[in-house]
Amino acid sequence: MAEGQSGKRIVVVGGGPAGVLAAIEAKRADPGAQVLLLTDEACEPYEKPPLSKAVLTGKALPEHALIAGAGGVAAQNVVLERTAVVTAIDRTAREVIAIDERRYPYDALVLATGSLVRELPQFPIGMTGVHYLRNEADARALGVVLGQSKNLVVVGGGLIGLEVAASARELGVRTTVLEVAPRILARVCDEDTAAFIVNEHRRRGVDLRTGATITGVDATRDGIGVTIEGGEIVSADLVVVGTGVKPNDALAAVARLATDNGIIVDEQCRTSDPTIFAAGDAVRFPAPHGLVRLENWRHALDQGAVAGRNAAGARETYRTVPSFWSEQYDLYIQGVGWPPAQPGVRIRRPLSGKSLLAFELGDGFLLYAMGINAQRDLAAARRLIERRIQVDAAALSDPNRPLASMLKASAG
Numbered sequence: 001m002a003e004g005q006s007g008k009r010i011v012v013v014g015g016g017p018a019g020v021l022a023a024i025e026a027k028r029a030d031p032g033a034q035v036l037l038l039t040d041e042a043c044e045p046y047e048k049p050p051l052s053k054a055v056l057t058g059k060a061l062p063e064h065a066l067i068a069g070a071g072g073v074a075a076q077n078v079v080l081e082r083t084a085v086v087t088a089i090d091r092t093a094r095e096v097i098a099i100d101e102r103r104y105p106y107d108a109l110v111l112a113t114g115s116l117v118r119e120l121p122q123f124p125i126g127m128t129g130v131h132y133l134r135n136e137a138d139a140r141a142l143g144v145v146l147g148q149s150k151n152l153v154v155v156g157g158g159l160i161g162l163e164v165a166a167s168a169r170e171l172g173v174r175t176t177v178l179e180v181a182p183r184i185l186a187r188v189c190d191e192d193t194a195a196f197i198v199n200e201h202r203r204r205g206v207d208l209r210t211g212a213t214i215t216g217v218d219a220t221r222d223g224i225g226v227t228i229e230g231g232e233i234v235s236a237d238l239v240v241v242g243t244g245v246k247p248n249d250a251l252a253a254v255a256r257l258a259t260d261n262g263i264i265v266d267e268q269c270r271t272s273d274p275t276i277f278a279a280g281d282a283v284r285f286p287a288p289h290g291l292v293r294l295e296n297w298r299h300a301l302d303q304g305a306v307a308g309r310n311a312a313g314a315r316e317t318y319r320t321v322p323s324f325w326s327e328q329y330d331l332y333i334q335g336v337g338w339p340p341a342q343p344g345v346r347i348r349r350p351l352s353g354k355s356l357l358a359f360e361l362g363d364g365f366l367l368y369a370m371g372i373n374a375q376r377d378l379a380a381a382r383r384l385i386e387r388r389i390q391v392d393a394a395a396l397s398d399p400n401r402p403l404a405s406m407l408k409a410s411a412g
Helices: 017-029 136-146 159-170 191-203 250-254 297-311 375-386 393-397 403-411
Strands: 009-013 034-038 079-081 086-090 095-098 103-105 108-111 115-117 130-132 151-155 174-179 207-210 214-220 223-228 233-236 238-241 245-247 276-278 283-287 290-292 323-328 331-337 345-350 356-362 365-372
Touching: 009 017, 009 103, 009 297, 017 034, 017 108, 017 297, 086 250, 108 297, 130 136, 136 238, 151 159, 151 223, 151 233, 159 174, 159 191, 159 323, 174 233, 191 207, 191 323, 191 331, 191 356, 191 365, 223 238, 276 297, 297 323, 331 375, 345 393, 356 393, 365 375, 375 403
Parallel strands: 009 034, 009 108, 034 079, 108 276, 130 238, 151 174, 151 238, 174 207
Antiparallel strands: 086 095, 095 103, 115 245, 214 223, 223 233, 283 290, 323 331, 331 365, 345 356, 356 365
């Protein structure tokens, strides 16, 4: 063995943010290890948030935002194996097996297999005029036809669906959003904040409908006719389905690792096999309200980094304050914290123009904060949550009391 090489073989499956950070941090934690990153795509790993925004509108390309930076993962001394579709794990031999029968031996393995789109039976993948958006190939294909479209229907009023709608309106495409729930974004914001976002979409020309149950889908001379409950037919030459994702945990399940709507891991990102770790969208991990699964960029990066270091021999515990962000028109929408299991004390802070802040408290502590165009306040809110600093409800509702002042007061 050459000097400086530990000889440990660490294999990471998945080219998303969790996988890339796992590989990079494993190499940093054990510079002598042989770290191999397997991705099923043909390109260097890239950031996915721009896919529904700048990539669709033609302002950017996926390769403009590489996860590992301009030099790619190779610049981090990680070996990248592209188009490596992993189909099995031989836990006895400690090898992962690709669809073309290539075998990759490991001493420690990290699964960062991400998530898969939730396919709707009415809109099967491959149906003419129907698009799902999950990777760069999807975004490139959709971007080609979106600018040529006259009538777009977006199925689903979640963050991805609303981002696609905003991008379409920026391109001048007539857009209808159909959401089956009574309101949009019920998982991430209160009714008033949701109404604020709805009003902005409608002001921009989006026909946004909630409580819209799709009862039929038919091919028409001009494209697709989407029938909603009550009998109305909404015509489209293009449909984008954005109804969420599901964990890509089949590889783990076939290998008989513990799974339950995701790969089950402990606080150190270890699966039921002590040599196998997992991180990102595919994972359920211990949180304040029990096992949870998160689908956001920062969580994937942070948990991937911990999983990678632990695969290299560390024993770190993963703790997170969840967060998300979304860009729609000139709205920068953010949330941070753990929404309480039961509704707590809700406080709104009036801000000017297109800015707002909303908080949820429990036992005198800030548990969750949601904001629009309030990045500095949300950064302070994150620190208040992370540090478990008691807050005053009256001060939170006062727009003249900067959240940062509460941090300074606690430090004093």
